[in-house]
Amino acid sequence: MKKFILFIGSVLASSLLYAQDDAAALAKKLANPVASLISVPFQNNTDYGIGDYNGTRNTLNIQPVIPIGISEDWNLIGRVVLPVITQYDIYAPGTKQSGLSDAVVSTFLSPKESKNGLTWGVGPVFLVPTGTDELLTTKKFGVGPTAVILKQANGVTYGALVNQIWSVAGDADRADVNQMFLQPFVTYNWPSGAGLGCNMELTQNWQASTSNIWLNPTVSGLTSLGKQKVSLAIGPRFNIAAPDGQQADWGWRAVVIFLFPK
Template sequence: MAKGIFLAVLLSLCILSASVSAQDRSKAPEGGRDLQALNQQASNPVGDLWMIANQFNFNLLQSDKVRAFRDPQLQFNWNFQPVLTFEPNDDFRLVARPVIPLYVSPYAGGRDRVDSVGGLGDAELMVMLTPGGSKSSGFIFGAGPTAIFPTATDKHLGNGKWQLGPAAAALYMNDKWVVGIFPQHWWSYAGDAKRKDVSLTKAQYFIWYSPAPTWQVGMSPNILVDWMQPKAQDRWTVPVGLGVSKMTMLGSLPVKFSVEADYSVVRPSNIPGNEWTFKFTVTPILPKLF
């Protein structure tokens, strides 16, 4: 079933790509910014844009060792991700990236039974400082703290722990390519004493190529490493993917649309893990208020 969905997504992407008009609007309205530059900058985790990413994830969770998850189970996740940037001077930029997740998630309600629960997950906040002001090409990097707050409305949707750690980003960007990595790590330091401690790494790597103005082809999966899993084969989730994105104008507002399918070539074997992830993202680019 999952492979059929993946092929259908790829076919849809090919049809969508073939429908690009030769008269594609690659410029924003008069006084606006070039849409191709916006498209590239929107893929930069420490860029200078104000935007609101809405990422809708459809995850297929599976495990041969857990009876309830021998058949893939669908988990829905909506990540609401505003991005705000501040430039106190020409030498530095501050980037704030909160993430507010909502879930409808399956869990083992018994040996052979799958139940589900919906609600708010644990919220995240990352703040990074990057040198270079509005630098939009060449090698770019940033670093800062990242935190997770125990806001989940159900124990199956979060870890129940206050978490803190470092974040960094390093990338190369020009008018055609955006290539880089965006790692974060969290350690728990407080929270529900009955819940297990957390030591978790999430490293997003991204490779995007622009074959035509306002279009990108590539991927941006998340590698996950749960260092607290007692068995080494359950710690790593390593996906690869394929996606397409398009920057366009909706009225006077630039909006980036993207679709992507990721398959985990390495995933946990004794606990449920992501086998497939299908992502649809809508990202309006906002005028800066200050």
Template sequence: MRFISLVWFLSISSLGLAQEKEEAGGAAQANNPLANMTALNFHNYYMPKLNDAPNDAYLNTSWIRFAKPLSKGKLLLRVSVPLSTVAIPDDTRTVNAENGLGDINAFMSYNFISKPNATVGIGPMISAPTASADALGTGKWQAGLAFVAFVVKSPQFQLGGLITWQTSVGGDADRADTNNAAVQPFYFWQLGKGTYLRGAPIWYFDIENESYAVPIGLGIGKVIKVGNTVFNCFIEPQYSMLHKGTQPQLQLFTGINLQFVNP
């Protein structure tokens, strides 16, 4: 009888550890931008304070992002649609806010490394001059490259980064040329039961105008699976450590990511 009880206890413990490991792995993959799952993300950046701008100036950009794996996960297409508000006071201190669609961009990543503990991809990137007002976009077609990596150091820690570069290749001849790069490191620390600490600031470099912003972020998120859908909600304050030009000093990054798991 004692032997049966011992076997039962060990079996339940093993199942519990296996379930805990599976949940930790699922929470880790919820933040993998190259995960082999269709995803729909809703992100928002609220920027209440800008450097080298009047105190009443602010920006707000909401992003709708759709990612679709192709060719059994070897390719990943991601399309991003921005909806922006640009509010800059004029000479009379009146705040004129411009609202509307920004420049839509997309990239196609080829995942040349695709392992349970590491995913690495690279591919072309393009931006279209779809902005509904001059203040909301560049007026230029832009093309470049995107490189992304996600490394699972352990069920608790994940690291990675997204690097993009693009430059103008056509569009409105009266608008300024563009040449910019962005580096987005991301780091996640799983606390258990779907809760995690996170950081995913975007270091932006406007090479054409010699301006930049290098923020650091630390926030918290929660991953919940409902049926075949993984919900990942988060909030992340960010502060710019280094900056030059009119760039965000403070911003609040919030979002909800949805991943659709194949049944």
């Protein structure tokens, strides 16, 4: 616990390395999933006490975000979430699975300028069966809509991201995918760039009639590695609901985001 508190303190202190104007502008863009900011987040989630066999799972989500200006008024934002998973004792004692899981690729059409602090984006989302282990992939290609809407004012960002995916091709012997993901979020950033945030991640499997809900509070800050601008965040994870035999006791999240402001 002492090391955890020291790390949080170092994350907050790191933001003081920035001029406040630059830090506040970067933090505001970071809180916006459809901002005009190229970033490469590495989000690591480690969860313990999973299911009947007290399993452990580590998920590293590689999440590059690339905005492309397609006109004077509109951006096209590409976002990929590629999970790299290592898990132990999830399906039986003494078992291990490791490798890539399925990628989720989203594209948002979004106005470059917000109105009264309100920003939105809409577009398609794709499920790509990149999993390298039988137990880490759906073996299905899926497609559906995605959308995000958020409001920013006085250092506060709040909003929600949602997508719905249906499988349209893939292994006929595997279950169809009919899944919704909903992520409401709120963040407060100080002028230094340091921030406190929280999101909820709800995955609803309509096919199996199951829900998986995580609550993720974090503390964040901005710093530099040489000339490279970086955002750091850390916090606990709470598994509010899960399918039978899959709920975790607790977990934690650590995020490193490499920033490439224009």
